[in-house]
Amino acid sequence: MVVSPRAWTTRDGLRLVGDRWGDPGAPTVVFLHGIGQSRHSWKSAARAVTAAGFGAITVDSRGHGESDWAPDGDYSRPQMLLDTEPVLAEVDGPVVMVGFSLGGDGCLLRAAATPDAVAGVVLVDVAPHVEPEGVGPVQTFLEAGLSGFAELGDAAVAVAAMSGGSADPDADHSGLARHMRRDENTGRWFWRWDPAHFDEPDLAARERELNACAAALDVPILLVRGALSSMLSDDSVERFLAVRPDARYLNVTDAGHGASGSTNDAFGAAIVDFVTEVFAAVPAAAS
Numbered sequence: 303m304v305v306s307p308r309a310w311t312t313r314d315g316l317r318l319v320g321d322r323w324g325d326p327g328a329p330t331v332v333f334l335h336g337i338g339q340s341r342h343s344w345k346s347a348a349r350a351v352t353a354a355g356f357g358a359i360t361v362d363s364r365g366h367g368e369s370d371w372a373p374d375g376d377y378s379r380p381q382m383l384l385d386t387e388p389v390l391a392e393v394d395g396p397v398v399m400v401g402f403s404l405g406g407d408g409c410l411l412r413a414a415a416t417p418d419a420v421a422g423v424v425l426v427d428v429a430p431h432v433e434p435e436g437v438g439p440v441q442t443f444l445e446a447g448l449s450g451f452a453e454l455g456d457a458a459v460a461v462a463a464m465s466g467g468s469a470d471p472d473a474d475h476s477g478l479a480r481h482m483r484r485d486e487n488t489g490r491w492f493w494r495w496d497p498a499h500f501d502e503p504d505l506a507a508r509e510r511e512l513n514a515c516a517a518a519l520d521v522p523i524l525l526v527r528g529a530l531s532s533m534l535s536d537d538s539v540e541r542f543l544a545v546r547p548d549a550r551y552l553n554v555t556d557a558g559h560g561a562s563g564s565t566n567d568a569f570g571a572a573i574v575d576f577v578t579e580v581f582a583a584v585p586a587a588a589s
Contacts, residue, residue: 303352310388312364314376318385319368320361324352329581331398332389333360334405336428338444338495340367342480347400350570351577359397361389363405365496367481375498379511383411396421396584398577403428403440403533407512414515422522422580424573427531429542430512434505436532448497450490454478457491516545523549524576526569550576 303324310318320341331351333344341360348358362369364385365377372381386408390397399420401409406428413420443460451457454475461478482491516523523546527534543549552572 303349308359312385312388316364316370316372318361318364318370318389320359320389321348323348323358323360325357327394328355328357329395329584330357330359330393331400331577332386332393333358334386334399334401334408335363335366336403336405337499338366338447338493339402340481340494342367343402344400347570347573350574354574354578356577356581359389359393363408365499367494371496372498375496377496377499377501379407379411379508382408383415386412390416390419398422398424398580400424400426400573401428402426407508410512410515410519413521414518417519417521420521421584422524422576423519424524424526424576426526427528427533429525429534429538430509430516430545431538431541432505432533433535433538436534437503437505439532447493450485450488450492452490454482454491457482513545516542522576522580524552524572525549526552526554526572528554
């Protein structure tokens, strides 16, 4: 499997870093991660779609991973929308966009802004309505990480707790290093994201904006929920299906707010099945 490093320049001059997976001429799936993550969070999913014959692009959003931090601290939804422009510009034909948490917001915004460029959307553990009680634990997790971790295993424990599970003390946590940086002076491990990104969201305004985007779209949508997640409730799902009754819904068992990194077979299979069906209905994808 060919994985090629990529870089894009945003309108305000920041450098975004990513990877292009598989055949660049194949119908392409673009993956957007959530706050505090990086493009490596999509490793399993990208492998699954490329194994099925599609291309994939994974991107470190601004202020995350190896991408530049915003000097002015602008990590707003309008900026998130603009940042996807150069990524989609290099793809021939429409893409399927897959977004986890905050990345899902970016998918809805981009699909609504340029409907001809997006053939389908997958929302992973995110919807216009999220539970305030569920947002709290995620913010607590992110805030706790601001002081860093003595060991990678400590970070793994924090991730598992947010996802509704527990970390295996005997597991190899070296893979987490891709998502983290080690302070040369203290030796502590920090997530690769700009703390300026940490902000209290206006959930009501966000819900109105994203509902409008979802309602305006005329493309297939798959909503994936982690069964153990506190971010989305049954009410969240029902509200979204009221706006988009044609949307498909998958509840991933044994996954919390972190289903995008899950190795759950049902998750990977559902993504591949959805992408296959979407691209089969797009004439440009078959040419």
